[in-house]
Amino acid sequence: MEMNFNQHISGQFNADLEAIRSHMMSMGGLVERQVANAIEAICNGDTRIADDVIRREDDVDKMEVAIDRECTQILVRRQPAASDLRMVLAVSRVVRDLERMGDEASKIAIHTLEVSDAKNPQLCQQAMRYMGTEVVKMIAGALDAFARHDVDGAIEVVRNDKLVDKQYASALRELITYMMEDPRSIGQAISILWILRAIERIGDHARNISEQVIYLVSGADVRHSSLTEIEEQAHKEAKE
Template sequence: MDKMTFDKHTSAQFNAELEDARKHLMEMGGLVEQQIETAFKSLMEVDTDLATRAIEKDKDVNKMEITIDKQTTQILAKRNPAASDLRFIISVTKTVNELERIGDEAAKIAKQAIELADTGSGPQGYVELRHIGEKVRQMVQSALDSFARLDAEAALSVMQQDKAVDLEYGTAIRSLVTTMMEDPRSISRALNVMWALRSLERIGDHARNIAEQVIYLVKGKDVRHKKLEKVAEQVKK
């Protein structure tokens, strides 16, 4: 979908402002996706150049957050939006905040890559790390896609994936603790991997939060802190 269908306004400029906000949000989302990919690759390959690039990209993400915040604030002040337009502005504002936090977590992953490089070790052997990393990258992509397409069912799927990631994260952490107990020499590397896993799990949480905003935008229902079964009922209504 290239454009969202907003409420009909007598002001064409109002429509243009809303569409511009949507485009900037999608642009920020694409930037964050690139940052995640670069950070994760830097971790798996222990590449400090890629890690530095991912950390630097966080500055661009932060600039976009400020730009979109100003944009939505001006729309609220000038247009006093109501109904679905107001839901859209609220959803954009909250989604931008989630994207900025995802960028922060991606930067943390890149910093763990640098830490691993400094110790001369890598994350090889931790298959859970790669698996969880691929899952959360897909979650972010799917959450943004559901926003672009106003697809509440796709957003629900993202929320369901987050539950699976949380379970896998718990298993991975227990495995790392066991590894550290059995081989004290592995503690430093295992801790770096553990912190990277934590950031990946948090990215999954933020992707879920974006999905919740999509459902709010499309259905007008606040599904935060609700069980998945209840969310599914509201999505299918």
């Protein structure tokens, strides 16, 4: 009887862990759509899509609160150890980054409405489209790496974040040049600046999720580490 009871407790614990992982992935899917829609809205000047992104921000917030509550309950009731504890902590950290991605998507949508009648709708369009496409891929890659415990996939997302950062720096130079040449465009340029900054921040959060994949798999905390350090640490832990 005692063995059956223990098996039941263990089975329920595994179900709880699978539930938070599944709910986190569902939240990730919603956030990925939010970001993709926000990018589509700014690149195509679609205010209808922008409005929808803003409305759905509350859904992301509610999911974060619900999953965070589930993680807290597991920590209190189950007191997990080792890899199970890492799973709970990683999920808790990931949903925080996902929520912040949702905030950034909403910011992009809000600024899309502000520049919908802009004088120069092509300003930094190429940079926004490139960066936007890349960060959506990064979100998908980070979530896929988490689902598959794929350290190499996680490292690839970190590597792509560097490319987004370079494009962001290039776009800033373009904006500064444009504002100097036409001071009347400063208002529009500032809105574009905030959009580019939001896209760049989404890339940072995707990188954060990938760092949690490495923590989940190997136990190595690679936050605030360089790409080279992350690669070395991840592979070192994998060998051990």
